[in-house]
Amino acid sequence: MVEEFSLDDGPVEAPPGVMDGKTICEPLTEVPDPARLVFEKWSCCFAQEVRQLVLDGAPPGNIFGADLSSDLMDMGHKLFLDEDKLGVRFIQSDILDKQSTLRVEFKGLYDVIHASNFFHVWPWAKTIQVAKDALDLLSDKPGSVILGTQVGTRRAKNVNFPHINRSAFFHTTETWKRLWGVAANETGSRLDVQVTEDYFPDQDIHGWPEELEFIRLRFIIRRT
Numbered sequence: 001m002v003e004e005f006s007l008d009d010g011p012v013e014a015p016p017g018v019m020d021g022k023t024i025c026e027p028l029t030e031v032p033d034p035a036r037l038v039f040e041k042w043s044c045c046f047a048q049e050v051r052q053l054v055l056d057g058a059p060p061g062n063i064f065g066a067d068l069s070s071d072l073m074d075m076g077h078k079l080f081l082d083e084d085k086l087g088v089r090f091i092q093s094d095i096l097d098k099q100s101t102l103r104v105e106f107k108g109l110y111d112v113i114h115a116s117n118f119f120h121v122w123p124w125a126k127t128i129q130v131a132k133d134a135l136d137l138l139s140d141k142p143g144s145v146i147l148g149t150q151v152g153t154r155r156a157k158n159v160n161f162p163h164i165n166r167s168a169f170f171h172t173t174e175t176w177k178r179l180w181g182v183a184a185n186e187t188g189s190r191l192d193v194q195v196t197e198d199y200f201p202d203q204d205i206h207g208w209p210e211e212l213e214f215i216r217l218r219f220i221i222r223r224t
């Protein structure tokens with residue numbers, strides 16, 4: 001059963017450390033030898049995971065970041081003071097637009113796509129399309145993966161955000177697997193979907209009602 005919920009929430013300031021790089025990068029430890037893979041960070045924002053991989057020894061030429069906003073990616077350079085030395089290509093693109101630079105130039109080329117806090121911002125039907133878009137960029141090779149983390153919930157909910165006139169579907173582990181089942185069927189893909197639950201500290205900071213029952217989901221979707 002899917003619940004409906006409204007959350008009229010304005011912007012809040014998260015204290016430092018709430019979404020630190022280690023928390024976000026944790027699923028990457030599941031990927032064998034990232035140095036030999038072509039890695040793409042979806043909706044990268046400041047791209048801290050990209051920098052973590054370079055720091056861990058992955059060749060920057062195999063690593064890409066993409067976001068709708070070039071300002072956010074530029075701010076990442078300012079934050080990490082690495083514009084002249086990082087060597088990673090950042091691609092300003094609407095990753096949901098089939099005609100965008102990212103989708104045209106890199107169709108089917110990535111071994112690893114990392115997506116954090118992106119799949120959870122859409123309603124159910126749109127999320128299926130977003131999942132299919134991610135599969136379109138992912139290599140056909142068995143073992144290629146889409147992994148990441150996002151906000152989930154203990155009972156599936158469609159949450160309305162009246163202040164921005166949007167709604168988003170928050171997944172349980174079960175609905176998340178079901179959604180990828182639909183995306184797999186519609187694209188003729190064979191996928192193994194692993195998803196685990198974790199504590200979600202941001203709920204207290206935002207002061208969101210407990211009924212939302214938010215959790216953190218960590219997922220690895222692997223072509224078989």
Ligand SMILES: C[S@@+](CC[C@H](N)C(=O)[O-])C[C@H]1O[C@@H](n2cnc3c(N)ncnc32)[C@H](O)[C@@H]1O
Pocket residue numbers: 042043044045046066067068069072093094095096115116117118
């Ligand atoms: C909630 S933030 C998550 C940022 C980062 N992945 C993280 O976990 O900290 C969503 C990000 O998605 C980007 N974004 C939203 N729509 C997009 C689109 N259609 N194409 C590319 N990036 C998009 C935003 O610019 C923003 O950086």
